[in-house]
Every structure is written in C-alpha cells, then in structure tokens.
Amino acid sequence: MQARRSSPHRGRSTWQTARRLAGTRGACFIDAERWRKEAFVTAAIPEWNGAVERRKTKPRTVENVILPLDGQNFSQSAIPIARELARLHGATLHVVYVGEQAAAAQDTLKWLGLKSSETRGVVMDHRKGNPAERVIHSARDLPRALIVMCTHTGQQMNGERFGAVAESILLTKPERIVLVAPEPDHPAWKLRSILLAHDGTPACHPAAGPAAELAHLAGAQIIALHVATRRNPRGEEPGSLSAPRYVDQPQHEWPAWADEFMSRMLAMGAAPSSMHFDLVVTGGQPGSEVAQVARERNADLVVMGWHGHWDHDPSATRVVIRTSGCPVFLVYCE
Known part of the structure; x- marks a missing residue:
C-alpha cells in the first residue's frame, strides 16, 4: 500500500473517493478531500469472478x-x-x-x-x-x-x-x-453511465441489484456513490457501513472501508468483470450531492433506494429527480 499527500486543491467543497475496477483484478484509487486536504491511496482488491457468475445466472x-x-x-x-x-x-x-x-x-x-x-x-x-x-x-x-x-x-x-x-x-x-423530468430532453437516450446512490445502510441494498443488472445488459459504467452526512449518528441502523470520520490518515481507514463497501455492492449483484466501476464518496446534503455528481459525471441514469417518504416537498429524493439532469430509478426499500 502506498500513500502520498498533495498540495491543497481550490474550488471544491466536498471530499471524494474514487475506486476503479479493471478486469478481475485492479487497484483502489482513493482521492479523499476535506478541509482542502487531499490524499491518494492504492491498494489491491480481491478477485470477484464468482460474483460475476452469480450475476449471469439470475433471471x-x-x-x-x-x-x-x-x-x-x-x-x-x-x-x-x-x-x-x-x-x-x-x-x-x-x-x-x-x-x-x-x-x-x-x-x-x-x-x-x-x-x-x-x-x-x-x-x-x-x-x-x-x-x-x-x-x-x-x-x-x-x-x-x-x-x-x-x-x-x-x-x-x-x-x-x-x-x-x-x-x-x-x-x-x-x-x-x-x-x-421534462427537461432536459432525451430524444435518443442510451444507457452508458449509471450512478448508484447508496447511504451505506442495509435498507438501500435492493437498489444495487437493478443497477448491476442494467449495467450488465447495456455494458454501462457503474458509479457507486456514498454520501456521508455528519449529523446522522454512526451505526444508527444495524448492519450500516458509515464512512470514516477523518481523512488525515487515509492509509488506515479508507482502504478497508472501500473494500468492505464494494464487497457489499458486489454481493448484491456484480456487473461483468470487463465493466468500469468507480466508488465515489462525498459529504454534504444527500439530495444535492447525488444530483451534482450525476451532472459532473454525465450519468444517464441514477438508481437509488427510497423509503416512500413523499408527503413533504424538500425531500432529498425530489431534489435528485429535479436537478440530476437524467432519469432517476427509484427502488422501494422498506
């Protein structure tokens, strides 16, 4: 494992983690930024051919x-x-x-x-x-x-x-x-990039399956996004996977967290081994962060779990649907 620290990067308000899977083996690339600090970590990832085979046999x-x-x-x-x-x-x-x-x-x-x-x-x-x-x-x-x-x-x-x-x-x-959303228009819509929004709780696991299935069918890229919020208590729901609190020593916490998060996503339905797969972690308001990453990454579809809370206007789900710039696939999570 290697780590290096870079100079402060201006113009960005969130900290971000990106993970790339290439073939059956690859590297974990983490770009974590918070309070104008950056760190880069590389780590090996396990093979996941078994998960791919399970995905192929599902109806x-x-x-x-x-x-x-x-x-x-x-x-x-x-x-x-x-x-x-x-x-x-x-x-x-x-x-x-x-x-x-x-x-x-x-x-x-x-x-x-x-x-x-x-x-x-x-x-x-x-x-x-x-x-x-x-x-x-x-x-x-x-x-x-x-x-x-x-x-x-x-x-x-x-x-x-x-x-x-x-x-x-x-x-x-x-x-x-x-x-x-009626705007922008999608006259010749094709599925090339899927943003899977996940908050680390078991309740949102059902969204991973449809995202992996569509990525397999369309040969699309998957971007798994975790939005970490400071105001929610850690481990509030049994089985939750909260992002590390600090990035000052990323070589200690971030690689293990990224491996565990990706393992959970692959267990729910892995995409083919030849597919491009990124893990992105941001901090902030969930709705606006998901929408911003969707726009910045030119996502063609956002897939996210939701709990059916639809009786109030300022919900994060409404924000994503209105402002992500692409269709939003909601998977109901009880």
Missing part, C-alpha cells in the same frame, strides 16, 4: 414496462427511456393512456414515434377509471413490471409538486419506478 427482473401518457408534450419525454429500457430487458412495453380526453390507439402510437414495423409487441391500455389507479393496477397485475413516466404526467398541481398522476402514483410507494 431477468423486468418483463413489462408501463408507460403512462396523458397526450401532453411533457409526458412524451419518458418515451425514449421507456423504449430503451424495454429493449434492454427484452420486456413488453405497455402504454397506459391517462389523459382526460378519449384517444384512439393509433394516436397514442404516433406519440411513441414508432414506425409501422416497430408497433409489434406494444400493448395499449385504455381502461376506464382513475388514471393513477389504472397505472398501479397494471403494475400489480403484470409480472415483474417497471413503471417509466414523466414527473409532470397529469395536471400540474403547483410549482413545487409534480403532475397529479405522478404524485398519486408515488404516494402508493411503487416497488420500482423510473421518473423522467
């Missing part, structure tokens, strides 16, 4: 993708994401019309931008009833369903809230949902 977890559309331009922003996720998973795409006015099936297909040769396999759902309830019922009736929708689907409630349909669906705590 697909998404068989149906549900896309709610209300006939407005905002809701259409989720179309490229839904189509690509359905393609990656080999899943059936279900379009659920949730607009206020009746619409013919052929009109909805036009919104999808599909050619006549591409409409095969797309299922149109024109059930009557409450729009949000129709989407929820579809998700419950269809095996291994994933909801993909724009945050502004349904009538806009106010400036701080999402669309009425989106808000109603989120209040039911769906198991898995991908939310797409």
